[in-house]
Amino acid sequence: xxxxxxxxxxxxxxxxxxxxxxxxxxxxxxxxxxxxxxxxxxxxxxxxxxxxxxxxxxxxxxxxxxxxxxxxxxxxxxxxxxxxxxxxxxxxxxxxxxxxxxxxxxxxxxxxxxxxxxxxxxxxxxxxxxxxxxxxxxxxxxxxxxxxxxxxxxxxxxxxxxxxxxxxxxxxxxxxxxxxxxxxxxxxxxxxxxxxxxxxxxxxxxxxxxxxxxxxxxxxxxxxxxxxxxxxxxxxxxxxxxxxxxxxxxxxxxxxxxxxxxxxxxxxxxxxxxxxxxxxxxxxxxxxxxxxxxxxxxxxxxxxxxxxxxxxxxxxxxxxxxxxxxxxxxxxxxxxxxxxxxxxxxxxxxxxxxxxxxxxxxxxxxx
Amino acid sequence: xxxxxxxxxxxxxxxxxxxxxxxxxxxxxxxxxxxxxxxxxxxxxxxxxxxxxxxxxxxxxxxxxxxxxxxxxxxxxxxxxxxxxxxxxxxxxxxxxxxxxxxxxxxxxxxxxxxxxxxxxxxxxxxxxxxxxxxxxxxxxxxxxxxxxxxxxxxx
Amino acid sequence: xxxxxxxxxxxxxxxxxxxxxxxxxxxxxxxxxxxxxxxxxxxxxxxxxxxxxxxxxxxxxxxxxxxxxxxxxxxxxxxxxxxxxxxxxxxxxxxxxxxxxxxxxxxxxxxxxxxxxxxxxxxxxxxxxxxxxxxxxxxxxxxxxxxxxxxxxxxxxxxxxxxxxxxxxx
Numbered sequence: 197x198x199x200x201x202x203x204x205x206x207x208x209x210x211x212x213x214x215x216x217x218x219x220x221x222x223x224x225x226x227x228x229x230x231x232x233x234x235x236x237x238x239x240x241x242x243x244x245x246x247x248x249x250x251x252x253x254x255x256x257x258x259x260x261x262x263x264x265x266x267x268x269x270x271x272x273x274x275x276x277x278x279x280x281x282x283x284x285x286x287x288x289x290x291x292x293x294x295x296x297x298x299x300x301x302x303x304x305x306x307x308x309x310x311x312x313x314x315x316x317x318x319x320x321x322x323x324x325x326x327x328x329x330x331x332x333x334x335x336x337x338x339x340x341x342x343x344x345x346x347x348x349x350x351x352x353x354x355x356x357x358x359x360x361x362x363x364x365x366x367x368x369x370x371x372x373x374x375x376x377x378x379x380x381x382x383x384x385x386x387x388x389x390x391x392x393x394x395x396x397x398x399x400x401x402x403x404x405x406x407x408x409x410x411x412x413x414x415x416x417x418x419x420x421x422x423x424x425x426x427x428x429x430x431x432x433x434x435x436x437x438x439x440x441x442x443x444x445x446x447x448x449x450x451x452x453x454x455x456x457x458x459x460x461x462x463x464x465x466x467x468x469x470x471x472x473x474x475x476x477x478x479x480x481x482x483x484x485x486x487x488x489x490x491x492x493x494x495x496x497x498x499x500x501x502x503x504x505x506x507x508x509x510x511x512x513x514x515x516x517x518x519x520x521x522x523x524x525x526x527x528x529x530x531x532x533x534x535x536x537x538x539x540x541x542x543x544x545x546x547x548x549x550x551x552x553x554x555x556x557x558x559x560x561x562x563x
Numbered sequence: 564x565x566x567x568x569x570x571x572x573x574x575x576x577x578x579x580x581x582x583x584x585x586x587x588x589x590x591x592x593x594x595x596x597x598x599x600x601x602x603x604x605x606x607x608x609x610x611x612x613x614x615x616x617x618x619x620x621x622x623x624x625x626x627x628x629x630x631x632x633x634x635x636x637x638x639x640x641x642x643x644x645x646x647x648x649x650x651x652x653x654x655x656x657x658x659x660x661x662x663x664x665x666x667x668x669x670x671x672x673x674x675x676x677x678x679x680x681x682x683x684x685x686x687x688x689x690x691x692x693x694x695x696x697x698x699x700x701x702x703x704x705x706x707x708x709x710x711x712x713x714x715x716x717x718x719x
Numbered sequence: 720x721x722x723x724x725x726x727x728x729x730x731x732x733x734x735x736x737x738x739x740x741x742x743x744x745x746x747x748x749x750x751x752x753x754x755x756x757x758x759x760x761x762x763x764x765x766x767x768x769x770x771x772x773x774x775x776x777x778x779x780x781x782x783x784x785x786x787x788x789x790x791x792x793x794x795x796x797x798x799x800x801x802x803x804x805x806x807x808x809x810x811x812x813x814x815x816x817x818x819x820x821x822x823x824x825x826x827x828x829x830x831x832x833x834x835x836x837x838x839x840x841x842x843x844x845x846x847x848x849x850x851x852x853x854x855x856x857x858x859x860x861x862x863x864x865x866x867x868x869x870x871x872x873x874x875x876x877x878x879x880x881x882x883x884x885x886x887x888x889x
Contacts, residue, residue, distance in 0.1 A: 211809055212760060214788045219762050219806060239693035240806045241762055244840040247704060251716055251839045260835065266764040310767070313774075329774035336771075346771075347764055347861055409639055412618045412667035423639060430642045495592060497620065497635045497646055510622045510633060523622030523633075533670055559763060562693060694842065695805040703841040712845075716838035 211240045218558030234536040241562040249522035262348035270303040271502035273352035279498035280354045284491035289480040292356035293435045301465040306335045307503035308458045315552040334372040356482030397452035401550035411534040415505025420457045421449030427501035451553035526560025592646040604664045614638045618665035623679035630656045656681040678704035744883045752875040753783040758793035763800030765827040765861040772864040790816040801829035802844045814851045825853045828860045
């Protein structure tokens, strides 16, 4: 038989594709089913947040930060407030710090629950989506009773938090923790040993630690490759050094490990919330800060660990009431940069699993 | 390693290349000359005591008179962090690519070029990135940038 | 029998079967209103609320709304999230790929007039109504799932009032 003539062809995945979690476009060069080149094209959600922040006062920037990473909007609020506090030298009351930690960790759980549901849905299992979002609503209820919003909270402000938690928060929160702990067993039962899940995830998209480090990957994706790096422990901010929690790591760095690691993180976060609730002191919730405060000229790079890795913000102040420059940095930016390296030579269907397990969220990439 | 120890170590070993900038009480920010950038970065990464192997961030700044590129670096193993600043002229700014030191810098440098117009030498792929492919309105993050449909927020 | 009670209908029982008289308009409108399959077009924050609406607690399916991944099978775009200048041609293309009758819901402030990105943003499209015709605006940043549900119910009411003669003109 004569040689079959084959040629490569190009497929556009996105910007409107249900499994790209937003509006990422991947230009794939295929050889049959096999991917030989991936080129991410981003910018479909570039909303110029940095330009907007340059024209707002520090207090007005916080709602904009909500939209920077809406799945864990509390971390963004905290991040900006923390940076502005460092610039202006503002002390935060003790109670506010505890409330912040409670909210940050609850938000991390909510984000991982979305990951659990959406990843499974991308791979073709619909039930985990319904389970994950059902338990997430419990957490959203807590946020809603505290600050009135479901998604973009604007709760953590420069100098503290915007309002105190209501009286029914604590019992409801403890109940939610109890329910999520119980349901986690269900979650694991659904997927951990599910043969389809194992075939789709085990050994797929392995990220070697050296590659992750070279590309600045952080957060759960890097920890699943065995690098124990968590800003909560390595560069502690807020009052994380007072809590007793572990940094889970995994060895293989494949999609399955990234999934397991996030479930482990939920358990650790639940522990932190419980400890913070037990130790919650009485007192003020906000330092006195003028809404148009002017920090002295200077610059600061502040970073926190959110559910997708290092979330950072660089603020330069020229002494005015508006920042001169706000540069945001999200973990997804680097995770997406590394995708072409771990996604090549796999099948198109596996790329969906890899993309989902990196938990990339596009506003963090595009800003 | 605390910030003071880091400052001492850098003063002892990198005195010729790094100049400590006075930015008040925050983390140390060092100025690097543009022509020395890549060699300094490589030394910082390969130094056994520092090991700055984590490229956190690169942001351009337009202060109105000049351009700045601010590199935020950290170390995965040593728990330290430092910022480097390169000061560039406002017009026709050029900077070397640090991709050979940290591959992660690729997209950050593309962004620096696209939004601020700072040309990155030896980058290899300076193409449209965040903005639409047919964008022809210049570098939008510059302070003096303006366009017909760009509406500024009124002062209250 | 719930449907029959709601329609302007004349029914009579005859031996060996029944006779139902109604206008074609009422039947078509009922069918359209109760099976609006929506295109999964989430770009930003509103997409998360759209997901929540589709999930367990708010249960979008009970309005007959099921998500579709392809515009060819969809009757409705819920534009959930900011549309940037780079994304705008794609939205138009998706809209063009849908079959008539097609409808658009603008969910959230960004799609109505740019929302929080109206001022000082160089890349956000200030309202999607100069890209595609919009049937229903749902304000909020992001709107709660309840408001999305209410918007969809209002859209269904609107569909039920349409006249067959309007369709011929189109």
